[in-house]
Amino acid sequence: MTPDVPLHLAAALRRRDHLLSPWPWRALAYLATTLPVAGPLSIGLLVVGAPLVAVLNTVRQDRPVELPIVVFLTVVALLVLASAPVVSIAVAAVERWRLRLVDPRPLHRPRFTGLVARYTSAAAWREVGHTFLLGGLVPLAYWLLFMLVLLDGTLIVSPWLASGNDPVIVVWTTIDTPRQAIPYAAVGVLCVPALVYLAVLLAAGQATAARWLLDGSADTTALREVTRSRARLVDAYEAERRRIERDVHDGAQPRLTSLTLQLGLARLDVPDDSPAARPLAVAHEQAKGLMVTLRQIVQGIRPQHLTELGLAGAVRELSGAATIPVYVHADLGQPLPEVVETTAYFVVSESLGNVARHAHAGRAEVRLTRSAGGLVVEIEDDGCGDADPARGSGLTGLADRVAAVDGRLLLSSPPGGPTLVRVELPCPR
Incomplete structure (x- = not known):
């Protein structure tokens, strides 16, 4: 294809x-x-x-x-x-x-x-x-x-x-x-x-x-209004997401880092045989665990390496962290809109997660291509195939995420494989 x-x-x-x-x-x-x-x-x-x-x-x-x-x-x-x-x-x-x-x-x-x-x-x-x-x-x-x-x-x-x-x-x-x-x-x-x-x-x-x-x-006027309304909702969601990301990154995260540092300094001043040593150690570990959780939350809103490296670089980092060999082919040219980059990134992330959990594949391939109509994302694996959106919410959630930006998701997964997920996201040149 x-x-x-x-x-x-x-x-x-x-x-x-x-x-x-x-x-x-x-x-x-x-x-x-x-x-x-x-x-x-x-x-x-x-x-x-x-x-x-x-x-x-x-x-x-x-x-x-x-x-x-x-x-x-x-x-x-x-x-x-x-x-x-x-x-x-x-x-x-x-x-x-x-x-x-x-x-x-x-x-x-x-x-x-x-x-x-x-x-x-x-x-x-x-x-x-x-x-x-x-x-x-x-x-x-x-x-x-x-x-x-x-x-x-x-x-x-x-x-x-x-x-x-x-x-x-x-x-x-x-x-x-x-x-x-x-x-x-x-x-x-x-x-x-x-x-x-x-x-x-x-x-x-x-x-x-x-x-x-x-x-x-359906009536063309109504469809145009629905499309505009959906576009406004996506834009509002993106603005709210950026605000939450900024508030968490600039507000809660520094304060939690400071709290973790203070608890670590307090542990150094408290003797090991003190009654307060154990509760203080537990609080320190919980604070560090909360730091990790907060980083994951921020990462889930918009991955930092997506902002720093762009879509191709972020997808290559995902492939490096995968449990199977993943080959990435990117031909993007001009920069992409933020909402398209974010959608494409999470499509690749979720698809590679599905491959690792369900496909029993030996390798996978990710293709990012800029066509005349927009961005085309293809994730193909050599696994067992027979993927069915009706058996889980993963593919359905991906389709909903893609539809929110007026794109479409196509799936080819015959029994025995291979499985190909193709996502087309509108992004005029």
Whole structure:
């Protein structure tokens, strides 16, 4: 599993080698399967729209329009609008199936309770909007692309077209011989990758619009507000965590250190056979134990070596303290936001702890990679596998911690191993 594998066509467009990947072929398949759907829709809209345009043009020219024609066209337009939510059911179903050609990500399907919901829900009217998009704008874009392809094809075959007795017009020039047509043919060949890229770009734009219109998840506004609220809570938690860390480090810890030092000095002044020697020794040991506990608490809030060494250095320290060999590969580049570093650190720490407790592994590997979308953390071991979040709270807690910063956790752990934990944390460059 590599972190830079594109999950959909729009992401593949950002890769330099996308023309050599399977994505252009998938895009062309998506464009080809659009024609049987968009063709009938465009014809239907043309049958309805052409008379309406003619009537509007007549009105614009101040010519009289017969009332029966206006009434008839109005009724037809209303019938089309009334039937659109029903027609869009089949169109949306076909589009959700076709969309997997260029975007395999899950697409939420809205649930409608009865025919009335087709006329009252926002999701249904978004499907109607997608239907009109397929019947109206998409054919125009495809026609423009077809004309460009036809023009490029004419340039490529121009040497053969010019081999006859009649002159041939290529673009704006008239050619008489195949030799004159060779430069145009070369330009046509060089334009083929650009046309392929343009076709892929058209497919990506159409797929993005279709996903936006057909995704029947919860209300977008509500989701945005939930996301903002969660971000505010995470920021507030981080601020409170830093305040507690500062108060403990600057307030309680120095005072406890001073108390431990005073108890140690007092033990030196009290004879060993004194009745107070034993209680004083117990108090001194308890104070030292409390010091260790307090350091662990501060360490649990935000490890000091994470602040000093950064994520890669802190993870290497974790690997050095592990009970099995742990190999760390880090390719981070720019510094990461504090909340992302902290989350990634505790993901690695908890995962290595799970490996030590449950995996019976001989080795483990940690990979930290900065991708276009954020930070990717992978922890892989050669243990017995069969990790199940339902059997304990460790993986569930990790997933909750990752979700709090809008990330996601993926787990692959077949029986017999290996186990791979992959965490993707959003962190734009």
